[in-house]
Amino acid sequence: MKLTTAILFTGAFRAVVLAKQNGSINFEGFKVYRIDTSDVADLKSTYDNLSIIELNHNRNHQHGSSDTIDIAVPPEHVAVFDTLDFNTTILSRNLGADIATEGSLGSYPELDDDGVPGLSWFDSYHAYEDHVRYWADLQASFVNNSELIQVGSSFEGRPIQGIHLWGSSGKNSKPAVFFNGNVHAREWITSIVVEYLLYQIVTGYKNDTAVQAALDNYDFYVLPVVNPDGFVYSQTTNRLWRKNRQTRDNTTAVGTDINRNWSVGFGGDGSSSNPSSETFSGYQAGDAPETAALMEFAQTLATNKGIKLYIDWHSYAQVILLSYGYICDSFPKNIDRQISLAGETASRIAQPYNTTFDYGPGCLVLYQSSGNGRDYMTDAAGAEFGWGIELRSTSYGFVLPANQIIPSSVEIWEGMKYLWANM
Ligand SMILES: [Zn+2]
Incomplete structure (x- = not known):
């Protein structure tokens, strides 16, 4: 069954169209990068062109005060992103797999003798x-x-x-x-x-x-x-x-x-x-x-x-x-x-x-x-x-x-x- 619905995901700088499956967004194949932004002037156009999702900004004082941004890149744009000249490290090769590893929502625990959930x-x-x-x-x-x-x-x-x-x-x-x-x-x-x-x-x-x-x-x-x-x-x-x-x-x-x-x-x-x-x-x-x-x-x-x-x-x-x-x-x-x-x-x-x-x-x-x-x-x-x-x-x-x-x-x-x- 094909269930591809265009929905709006409000990314950092513009709306991005993502595929929805079974009512929820599927992050299979999304790659997560940390970009060193110390000498990057403008990421906005890259975000726009590649439907990138912005995650966190980080500043790392313990390692020379470098500023970084973590982003998720949709699978169809990974190849193009990899040709760009950013200084990156890969945080995840497949965000969808990470979400699977995170685990499904658990069941409710038994209460102990004092009525406290275990x-x-x-x-x-x-x-x-x-x-x-x-x-x-x-x-x-x-x-x-x-x-x-x-x-x-x-x-x-x-x-x-x-x-x-x-x-x-x-x-x-x-x-x-x-x-x-x-x-x-x-x-x-x-x-x-x-x-x-x-x-x-x-x-x-x-x-x-x-x-x-x-x-x-x-x-x-x-x-x-x-x-x-x-x-x-x-x-x-x-x-x-x-x-x-x-x-x-x-x-x-x-x-x-x-x-x-x-x-x-x-x-x-x-x-x-x-x-x-x-x-x-x-x-x-x-x-x-x-x-x-x-x-x-x-x-x-x-x-x-x-x-x-x-x-x-x-x-x-x-x-x-x-x-x-x-x-x-x-x-x-x-x-x-x-x-x-x-x-x-x-x-x-x-x-x-x-x-x-x-x-x-x-x-x-x-x-x-x-x-x-x-x-x-x-x-x-x-x-x-x-x-x-x-x-x-x-x-x-x-x-x-x-x-x-x-x-x-x-x-x-x-x-x-x-x-x-x-x-
Ligand atoms: Zn927060």
């Missing part, structure tokens, strides 16, 4: 509805110290939800630790790593003194999937979808980059006013319903007990991003303290498996990005530490094999235990 949850990625069920089960097993929360609704009407957890002083009595996962739809590792942190808190509070101290000192507000529409779309239709699924008048392009739609630095460099762009900011700050809900919730936390730590979870640059992203020559007042905490957090993350995380102000250590969440938390919600963390892996990209969920979680847990005890 650790086999972390052996695979999961469908969105199962994540919703997971949060409910985890909360129900920890009923005296937690509640389910909903901060708003997505463009397609899904609840933006998660768990609020507290310690011995009771609900709403301590400064907030506020986590957002899966703002970018294709970054699947982020929601499940955040769930591992939740699992460790819920199961550790009984007898782990480090967990007790953290939860007794802070109210945790954890939203593992703040872009549910995009996340579902990345599972049903396009594994590499990034933005939300918001439609706009007068364009067929779909999706706003929620992490360019916040009010601080809105519309500046490192965001785009073009609805087809992967970094489309929207037309006004907060005109994506997901961002509006998160900004409002942040203000509630700010006026309550304040925000101690915000982390927006991303993949895959392996970096701890501090404010600012929207400006490059100005820094938060406590930047020295932030850098020292981030450096030690990175060294704790490295302990289990030697995974290297860079750290520093976003604009310097990765790239300029305006209208992002961490800058909003720093400048508009009074967060002491407004951070983003890009999880592993710089070699696998967004399509991280499921057998790396546990290692990625374990190393981040080590970093978080240090950070919560020392911030």
Whole structure:
């Protein structure tokens, strides 16, 4: 059966037509390259001519500050691309095979005697509805110290939800630790790593003194999937979808980059006013319903007990991003303290498996990005530490094999235990 439907994939600079099979885009034969962009003036025309999909930008300080971009090239254009004179390394010879290796969505685990879903949850990625069920089960097993929360609704009407957890002083009595996962739809590792942190808190509070101290000192507000529409779309239709699924008048392009739609630095460099762009900011700050809900919730936390730590979870640059992203020559007042905490957090993350995380102000250590969440938390919600963390892996990209969920979680847990005890 031939099922070739032309659909629009919003690439970085233009819409690209890809073949759809069985309702979802088939990435069989796509080759993934890392291009050294140090002395490349203009990639745009190449992207346009070869229907290239842009993945991540990277900046590698440990190896001479070279800037690179990772891209996926469709099979019909690989031969032509290989004749071009770029300085590249091959990250993957077949993205379709990587997606197969990533593994299919797993089944729901049995609950243990305390009603907690078993650790086999972390052996695979999961469908969105199962994540919703997971949060409910985890909360129900920890009923005296937690509640389910909903901060708003997505463009397609899904609840933006998660768990609020507290310690011995009771609900709403301590400064907030506020986590957002899966703002970018294709970054699947982020929601499940955040769930591992939740699992460790819920199961550790009984007898782990480090967990007790953290939860007794802070109210945790954890939203593992703040872009549910995009996340579902990345599972049903396009594994590499990034933005939300918001439609706009007068364009067929779909999706706003929620992490360019916040009010601080809105519309500046490192965001785009073009609805087809992967970094489309929207037309006004907060005109994506997901961002509006998160900004409002942040203000509630700010006026309550304040925000101690915000982390927006991303993949895959392996970096701890501090404010600012929207400006490059100005820094938060406590930047020295932030850098020292981030450096030690990175060294704790490295302990289990030697995974290297860079750290520093976003604009310097990765790239300029305006209208992002961490800058909003720093400048508009009074967060002491407004951070983003890009999880592993710089070699696998967004399509991280499921057998790396546990290692990625374990190393981040080590970093978080240090950070919560020392911030
Ligand atoms: Zn991201």
